Amino acid sequence: MTQHSPGAGAPRFQGSTTYVATDDIKLAVNASLTLQRPLLIKGEPGTGKTMLAEEVASALDMPLLQWHIKSTTKAQQGLYEYDAVSRLRDSQLGDPRVQDINNYIIKGVLWQAFLADEPVVLLIDEIDKADIEFPNDLLRELDRMEFYVYETRQMVVAKHRPLVIITSNNEKELPDAFLRRCFFHYIQFPDKATMEQIVAVHFPHLKQDLLGAALQVFYDVRNLNGIKKKPSTSELIDWLKLLLAEGIALEALRGKDGKTIVPPLGGALLKNEQDVQLFERLVAMTRAAR
Numbered sequence: 001m002t003q004h005s006p007g008a009g010a011p012r013f014q015g016s017t018t019y020v021a022t023d024d025i026k027l028a029v030n031a032s033l034t035l036q037r038p039l040l041i042k043g044e045p046g047t048g049k050t051m052l053a054e055e056v057a058s059a060l061d062m063p064l065l066q067w068h069i070k071s072t073t074k075a076q077q078g079l080y081e082y083d084a085v086s087r088l089r090d091s092q093l094g095d096p097r098v099q100d101i102n103n104y105i106i107k108g109v110l111w112q113a114f115l116a117d118e119p120v121v122l123l124i125d126e127i128d129k130a131d132i133e134f135p136n137d138l139l140r141e142l143d144r145m146e147f148y149v150y151e152t153r154q155m156v157v158a159k160h161r162p163l164v165i166i167t168s169n170n171e172k173e174l175p176d177a178f179l180r181r182c183f184f185h186y187i188q189f190p191d192k193a194t195m196e197q198i199v200a201v202h203f204p205h206l207k208q209d210l211l212g213a214a215l216q217v218f219y220d221v222r223n224l225n226g227i228k229k230k231p232s233t234s235e236l237i238d239w240l241k242l243l244l245a246e247g248i249a250l251e252a253l254r255g256k257d258g259k260t261i262v263p264p265l266g267g268a269l270l271k272n273e274q275d276v277q278l279f280e281r282l283v284a285m286t287r288a289a290r
Contacts, residue, residue, distance in 0.1 A: 019048070019055035020190075020197045028185035029056055035183055038124075038142055038164035040174075043187030046232025049167040050125050052187075056165065057121035065116075065162075066123045067109040069130050075137035078108040078124075082151050101151055110141060114158035122162040128171040135178035143181055190233060192219065202237050203244070213253040214240060217263045221270065226278055231269040239268035 013029040015021035021029075029052075032039035041049045057064035067078055083104040091098045107115075113122045127135060141147045145158035166182065168174065190198060192215055199211060218239070222230045231239075242248075242265045252264050262283055263269060270276045 013056055013059055016055050016059045018058075018201060019051060020194060020201060021052070021055070022194065025052065025185065025187065028183065032165075032183045033163060036161055038166050038182045040166045040168065040179070040182035040184045041187060042168045042170055042184070044189055044230070044232055045169050046234035047187045047189060048233060049187060050123065053121055053123040053125075053165040053167075056163070060121070060163075062163065063116065063118065063120045064123065065109050065113050065120050066125060068125045069127050069134070071129050071131075073130050073134070075130075075134050075141075076108075078110045078138065079141065079147050079156075080108050080111055080149060081106045105149065105151060110138075110147070111156055113162045114145065114156055116160065116162070119160040120162045122164045124164065124166045126169060127166050128168040128174065132172060132175070136175050139177060139181065189222075195233070195236070198233060199237070199240065203240060206240070206244070207250075210243075210250050210253070213250055214243065217253055218269065221263070221279065224275075224279060224282065227275050229271050229275055231271075235269055235271075239263075239265060242268055 012033070013021070013026055015026060028039060028041075041052060043049055053066075054064060056062075082101075083106060087098055087101070087104045097103045109122065113120050142164060145161055146155055148155050195215060196211065199206065199215075203211075214236075218231060218236050221227070243253075246265065248264050262280060266276070266279075270279060
């Protein structure tokens with residue numbers, strides 16, 4: 001069966017109105033389409049890796065299939081599972097369905113992607129959460145776009161090669177053999193200019209002075225030496241939403257003479273007691289230095 005590239009005859013990814021894609025991200029997506037290789041996306045949690053797959057599917061008008069990986073997820077589950085327990089139970093009840101083993105084959109997300117009537121975007125989300133052998137167990141399937149179903153003695157071959165987007169938070173190192181088969185891109189944390197564009201997508205009418213003050217506080221927290229959990233883009237969005245909902249005044253974000261202050265509703269940014277204490281000590285030192 002002929003496999004068709006999802007990029008063949010389709011428009012290239014140029015970003016969207018709801019996702020601020022840098023030139024590097026656009027190049028990475030289009031390189032994956034051209035090479036017909038999975039796109040491996042790494043970056044800090046909360047930098048929009050999962051959202052990228054959603055936006056690519058929307059922008060290219062392709063269906064999106066998602067496989068969210070857990071620590072207990074096995075590669076076989078993405079292909080198919082044979083429900084032998086149900087078949088045994090049905091045989092004891094005299095159910096005629098037991099004569100056809102296909103009734104007990106549960107198709108996984110890869111099988112669904114392979115047999116789709118049009119090219120799809122397949123998201124394998126947070127692959128580093130699974131066992132270290134998980135990526136190796138998918139090498140052949142993602143490379144050759146086919147797999148064998150032993151129970152039914154059939155070979156499942158992709159009608160169309162899906163655009164595979166794989167995300168990782170770098171919790172585990174991925175095998176070299178797996179990395180060789182991917183196009184890799186690391187999402188750098190946005191600078192202030194890019195972050196302003198991202199915020200504008202979510203809060204198009206946010207006043208510039210409030211945005212400027214909020215970003216200053218946000219990056220002060222991120223750049224604090226010794227901080228254990230740096231706040232992410234998604235946490236900044238949550239914090240801004242709270243500031244607007246609670247009507248926090250601009251003055252509450254600025255200390256006198258521009259001194260560092262504990263941010264209001266800081267629980268949206270600082271997520272553990274060590275970081276809160278560290279920031280409070282910084283504020284106390286700043287006050288003492290006046």
